[in-house]
Structures are given as structure tokens and as C-alpha cells.
Amino acid sequence: MGVTASQPVCAIEDVPGKGKGLVATEDILKGTRITSEVPIIALAHVASVEQLHDLINQQVGSLNQDQQREFLSLHNIYPYTNHTERYHGIIRTNALPIGPDLAACSVFSQACRVNHACDHNATNFWNENINRVKIHAIRNIQKGEEITISYLKSHRNRQARQEELLRNFKFTCACRLCSLPTDQSNSIDVKLDRIHEIDGIIERGGVPALVASARRMLDYVDEQVRLWHELSANEVVLTRARSFAERLVPLFLASLGEDSPEVIQYSKLARDPTGHEYFGMSMKWKTAVNEIPEGLGPKDFEDWFWKRETDTSHGQLIYLRDREICLGFKDLPNQLDLESDYFEYTDADVRRPLCHWFFLGEIQAINPIFRRQPQVRDVEGTTVALFLPRDHRRELAESEVKKGNTVAILYAECMFGEAGIRIQDPQMMKIFPLSLDRLQNLSQDTQNGFRICRKCGKKGSSMKRCGRCLTFWYCDKVCQTADWIEEGHKTECKVLRDPDWQAMLRFNWDRFHGQISFPLHIDEGS
Numbered sequence: 001m002g003v004t005a006s007q008p009v010c011a012i013e014d015v016p017g018k019g020k021g022l023v024a025t026e027d028i029l030k031g032t033r034i035t036s037e038v039p040i041i042a043l044a045h046v047a048s049v050e051q052l053h054d055l056i057n058q059q060v061g062s063l064n065q066d067q068q069r070e071f072l073s074l075h076n077i078y079p080y081t082n083h084t085e086r087y088h089g090i091i092r093t094n095a096l097p098i099g100p101d102l103a104a105c106s107v108f109s110q111a112c113r114v115n116h117a118c119d120h121n122a123t124n125f126w127n128e129n130i131n132r133v134k135i136h137a138i139r140n141i142q143k144g145e146e147i148t149i150s151y152l153k154s155h156r157n158r159q160a161r162q163e164e165l166l167r168n169f170k171f172t173c174a175c176r177l178c179s180l181p182t183d184q185s186n187s188i189d190v191k192l193d194r195i196h197e198i199d200g201i202i203e204r205g206g207v208p209a210l211v212a213s214a215r216r217m218l219d220y221v222d223e224q225v226r227l228w229h230e231l232s233a234n235e236v237v238l239t240r241a242r243s244f245a246e247r248l249v250p251l252f253l254a255s256l257g258e259d260s261p262e263v264i265q266y267s268k269l270a271r272d273p274t275g276h277e278y279f280g281m282s283m284k285w286k287t288a289v290n291e292i293p294e295g296l297g298p299k300d301f302e303d304w305f306w307k308r309e310t311d312t313s314h315g316q317l318i319y320l321r322d323r324e325i326c327l328g329f330k331d332l333p334n335q336l337d338l339e340s341d342y343f344e345y346t347d348a349d350v351r352r353p354l355c356h357w358f359f360l361g362e363i364q365a366i367n368p369i370f371r372r373q374p375q376v377r378d379v380e381g382t383t384v385a386l387f388l389p390r391d392h393r394r395e396l397a398e399s400e401v402k403k404g405n406t407v408a409i410l411y412a413e414c415m416f417g418e419a420g421i422r423i424q425d426p427q428m429m430k431i432f433p434l435s436l437d438r439l440q441n442l443s444q445d446t447q448n449g450f451r452i453c454r455k456c457g458k459k460g461s462s463m464k465r466c467g468r469c470l471t472f473w474y475c476d477k478v479c480q481t482a483d484w485i486e487e488g489h490k491t492e493c494k495v496l497r498d499p500d501w502q503a504m505l506r507f508n509w510d511r512f513h514g515q516i517s518f519p520l521h522i523d524e525g526s
């Protein structure tokens with residue numbers, strides 16, 4: 001991996017329908033550096049077209065005769081009426097991005113002969129350290145096969161790719177991917193679009209989202225990696241801390257070479273992940289080396305690694321205490337936000353959620369005049385006014401809107417300028433007849449699965465389970481009756497049997513396949 005070809009492994013040849021191209025003159029192994037060259041022309045960003053033309057004339061004028069001949073032989077898809085326009089056209093057709101942030105561009109005699117394919121077998125990278133563009137094989141390439149790179153800014157569905165290529169390079173791609181029958185192409189497009197969509201979510205969220213919603217972000221990356229694997233495209237694997245870096249080094253080595261800044265940086269991080277610029281911003285997933293599970297099979301290790309939930313009967317219940325899903329009032333999106341990680345606007349200007357979240361508030365006070373505008377206390381102790389929907393006010397039983405009960409609101413948003421939440425749709429709301437604390441404890445107690453007496457905490461030889469909720473165990477009838485009457489299992493039992501409560505605990509809140517509402521109908525797979 002990451003080897004440099006000791007002699008040229010390719011040559012510039014005519015390629016039918018594409019002009020010239022770079023063709024393998026022998027079998028090339030994945031990871032081989034095919035070319036590495038310095039620019040013949042390099043242009044920085046300038047303020048005006050006049051300045052650009054001056055710069056182009058100056059650079060072309062300073063080329064020696066061989067270089068000028070080489071430059072003028074390059075492909076040009078733009079019409080021209082004078083030599084400056086001709087030079088500019090050649091540069092627009094051929095230039096590759098360079099510079100630390102790829103803001104400048106350069107022309108290369110060999111790299112600019114490489115044609116595009118959406119299922120390309122090589123990648124081009126600018127190495128700032130050695131001032132060269134390099135092309136690496138990302139698959140094994142057979143002798144006689146054309147070497148191709150991607151000209152696309154992002155890898156999207158077939159129509160979007162074709163439009164971008166036609167607009168910028170004036171050709172219609174007929175690569176293997178673009179030539180697939182419609183049904184096959186469509187199923188690939190769905191995955192490519194999802195990958196692109198996740199890119200957007202991660203980019204918009206930036207570092208704040210990575211810190212605040214690390215779990216959800218990891219899930220997004222996990223989903224992307226799985227999709228890439230399904231597409232059998234380039235393996236782009238990001239992992240946790242050291243292991244993340246360890247997994248990246250061979251990938252960068254294969255595609256960028258051992259002297260690339262990426263290989264140097266990630267080899268260093270693999271040795272010492274604390275060197276990362278964001279190290280320490282969140283300690284939520286701090287894992288000591290000795291906490292890494294041993295003896296797991298490859299599938300189980302990947303599940304642990306990516307924090308995938310595998311057991312849906314346990315494991316989901318933590319979400320009532322999970323601040324990424326069960327948001328406090330201060331973390332709720334604002335109903336006037338035009339851009340948010342939580343919402344997007346459809347083409348028809350309809351606001352729709354991008355992920356799942358909910359708000360929980362225990363009813364503290366009820367206004368005697370506006371009875372159905374209760375005040376609640378959220379998971380962080382903030383007092384918030386609720387505005388229940390008009391028709392729902394009549395439907396809600398008085399016993400429901402009662403001090404001490406807890407309101408769950410799906411996709412809650414805070415009102416502009418008010419410590420309040422307006423519930424537009426009654427199906428987004430559910431009231432549980434328990435306090436917030438008890439609900440949260442219930443989710444944990446249900447999860448622990450221990451066969452100990454719910455009342456006295458002892459372990460008996462012949463334990464009996466509550467025949468209604470089938471959740472808690474008792475050492476005998478005395479304990480069971482005491483718990484029912486004194487400790488309030490009567491109400492708790494009702495909640496435990498409520499299909500909405502059961503669904504809330506079973507539901508995988510991290511995976512978003514569309515908006516949900518009460519009553520919750522949760523598929524086993526969701």
C-alpha cells in the first residue's frame with residue numbers, strides 16, 4: 001500500500017470519445033502512486049478578470065518552448081478570439097485545485113490528461129508539503145485500462161452528476177455507473193443522495209453539533225460508512241479516537257502516500273489522540289484502553305465501536321435521561337429558526353423535522369382561569385408555560401392535566417420571546433400520570449432486569465412477578481401489596497402497560513425515518 005511506481009506505469013493515449021487520456025501500461029496495484037508532478041502553471045486567486053488575464057499571460061510567457069508546446073496542446077472546450085482567451089480556456093478546461101484550502105489552481109502536463117469517471121479508479125490530491133499533485137490508484141487497475149479520477153464536487157445521483165459535468169466540462173459521462181439500467185441506477189442514487197444529505201447535516205452542524213450531539217453525529221457517519229460499503233465504493237471509515245486514527249492511516253496511505261500531511265497527522269494521532277484540536281471538548285465517551293471489550297467477534301466489535309444498539313429489549317430506555325433526545329427547554333429549537341439542525345424546509349415551504357427529539361415537563365401549576373395552560377418543570381428544572389391546542393382542551397380529561405403528571409411533547413419548539421411551548425398538533429402530546437422523576441427512574445428500573453424485590457430489594461428463592469405489567473418482581477404477596485398501595489405501583493403499573501410508554505422505551509430515537517406521533521406505532525425494526 002502507498003508504494004511509488006519505480007518506472008512509468010501509464011502513458012498518454014487517444015481514448016475514443018474523450019480526446020486524450022492516461023492509460024495503464026502495466027497492471028497497477030491499489031495504493032500505487034501513479035504520478036507525482038509539479039505544476040507548469042499555478043494561479044492564485046485575483047480580484048478581477050483583467051488581473052487574471054495579466055497573470056495568465058505572464059505565466060505562459062515565462063514557459064520554455066517545450067512547456068509552451070505542451071501547454072498549447074492541452075484540451076480546450078471554450079471558444080476564443082485571441083491568445084489570452086485561448087490560454088484562459090485551456091486553464092479552465094484543465095486546472096486542478098491546489099493550495100492549503102484548494103483555493104488556487106494549477107495546470108499539469110500529465111495529471112490534466114486524466115479523464116473523469118463517476119466510478120473512478122484513481123484519486124488526485126494536492127500535497128502542500130512537497131508542492132506536487134499526486135494520483136493514486138484506489139483499485140487494482142489492469143494493463144490497458146484507462147486511469148480515471150472524479151471531476152465532481154460531490155458524488156450525487158446520476159442526473160445531478162451529469163448536469164454538473166455538462167455544465168463545467170461539456171461532456172456526458174458514459175462510465176459504468178452512468179450506464180447502469182434505470183432500476184439499478186435508481187437504487188444506487190437513493191444511497192448517494194442519503195450520503196450527500198448526511199454530508200450537509202454534518203457540515204451545517206459543525207463542531208457545536210459534534211460536541212452537543214456526538215452520539216447522533218457518530219450514527220450519521222456510521223450510516224454513511226455502511227452506505228459506502230454497500231456501494232462498494234471507496235472505504236471511508238472514521239472511528240473512535242485512536243482507533244479512528246489507526247483506521248484512517250492505511251486509507252490515506254493508499255490514496256495519498258506516506259509523505260502526505262494526512263498520513264503524517266493521523267499516524268501521530270494514532271500514537272497520541274490527545275493531540276487532536278478538538279480533544280477534551282467532550283469527555284462523554286472517554287474510554288480507557290482496558291475498557292475496550294476483548295474477545296468480541298468482528299460484527300460485535302463493530303457494533304460496540306459504533307455504539308450500535310443491538311438489544312432492543314434493553315438499552316433503549318436510557319433515552320429518558322439522554323439530553324440529545326430528551327431536550328431541556330433551553331436546548332429546544334426556536335419556532336422562528338429558518339435554519340436548524342432539527343428542521344428543514346421542503347420545496348413547498350413546509351417545515352419538517354430532520355431527527356427525533358422530545359420534551360418532558362412535570363405539571364407544576366394550573367392557572368384557574370386558563371386551566372389548560374399548565375406550567376411545567378423540565379428535565380433541567382426550568383419552568384415553562386404550555387399552550388395546549390384548542391380542540392384538545394375540550395378532549396383532555398381534567399384528571400390528566402393535573403399537578404404531578406408529566407407531559408411528553410414530540411418535536412417541541414420554544415416560542416419566540418416566551419418561556420413557552422405551543423403544541424399545534426394534539427397527536428404530538430401525551431400525558432403520563434407520574435412525576436418526571438418517577439418516569440425517569442422507571443425507565444432505568446425497567447432496564448436493569450434484576451430479579452430483586454421491588455419493595456424490599458431482597459432476592460428470594462421463589463420470586464413472583466406482577467401479573468399485569470410483567471415487569472417487577474416481589475418476594476411475596478405482602479411486599480407486592482405494600483408496593484401496590486404504599487409505593488404507588490398501581491399508577492406505575494398503568495404507565496408500564498401503556499403502549500405509548502412501551503413504544504417510547506423501545507423506539508430507536510437515533511434513527512430518523514420520518515416524523516412519528518401519538519399513539520406511537522413502532523415497528524420492531526425501527
Ligand SMILES: C[S@@+](CC[C@H](N)C(=O)[O-])C[C@H]1O[C@@H](n2cnc3c(N)ncnc32)[C@H](O)[C@@H]1O
Pocket residue numbers: 017018019020021074075077093094112113114115116117169170171172173174
Ligand atoms: C482535463 S481534460 C482531460 C483530458 C482531455 N481528454 C484531453 O484530451 O486532453 C477535460 C476534458 O476531457 C474530456 N473528458 C473528460 N472526461 C471525459 C469523459 N468521461 N467522457 C468524455 N469526455 C471526457 C472533456 O472534454 C473534458 O472537458
